[in-house]
Amino acid sequence: AAGVIQSPRHLIKEKRETATLKCYPIPRHDTVYWYQQGPGQDPQFLISFYEKMQSDKGSIPDRFSAQQFSDYHSELNMSSLELGDSALYFCASSPGRNTQYFGPGTRLTVL
Amino acid sequence: GESVGLHLPTLSVQEGDNSIINCAYSNSASDYFIWYKQESGKGPQFIIDIRSNMDKRQGQRVTVLLNKTVKHLSLQIAATQPGDSAVYFCAENMGQGAQKLVFGQGTRLTINP
Numbered sequence: 001a002a003g004v005i006q007s008p009r010h011l012i013k014e015k016r017e018t019a020t021l022k023c024y025p026i027p028r029h030d031t032v033y034w035y036q037q038g039p040g041q042d043p044q045f046l047i048s049f050y051e052k053m054q055s056d057k058g059s060i061p062d063r064f065s066a067q068q069f070s071d072y073h074s075e076l077n078m079s080s081l082e083l084g085d086s087a088l089y090f091c092a093s094s095p096g097r098n099t100q101y102f103g104p105g106t107r108l109t110v111l
Numbered sequence: 112g113e114s115v116g117l118h119l120p121t122l123s124v125q126e127g128d129n130s131i132i133n134c135a136y137s138n139s140a141s142d143y144f145i146w147y148k149q150e151s152g153k154g155p156q157f158i159i160d161i162r163s164n165m166d167k168r169q170g171q172r173v174t175v176l177l178n179k180t181v182k183h184l185s186l187q188i189a190a191t192q193p194g195d196s197a198v199y200f201c202a203e204n205m206g207q208g209a210q211k212l213v214f215g216q217g218t219r220l221t222i223n224p
Contacts, residue, residue: 045211045212048210092154104154
């Protein structure tokens, strides 16, 4: 079965640089979620989109922005990167308000 | 604020034994709970879910119990296998529209041969 696709899988950036993470949801899933997971931490909800509109917002820094496109894929844009932004970033998708299925994650390292 | 937490950070069981992972939640208005399994370097994998109008739900080798009176959730894994070794998270839906999951701390389950 098709799963959530995230790219890139690994990303290394310098402080103050920008990064863009991409997420391709499971086909026919119209809702996308972004989570951040620090080392040894639980995933923290950042933001979600339903039918290309922002649905809910969590602990997402102002330096980050995201959007969902007409083909339902989503991008998380991160600017002025800080060392503390180093983490695993997961995207999840669901059909409406139903079970979320997670992607493999993008490991971001900020040097 | 409202949060979901786990009683035990680590759990070690013998292969073939049953295991129980516990979770306490504080938002009495939550209507949906999910258990996820996360292996090292991978994304959380859905195991089983339960809605607040139920107190028990069974899957393949897994059972989730919900006690709304004491706001407690548990995951029972029967006849554990080495592949069950992972970190297990409970999550609570806090969203009004789309889901907004709040994850608990996570319990590391280790299956000993």
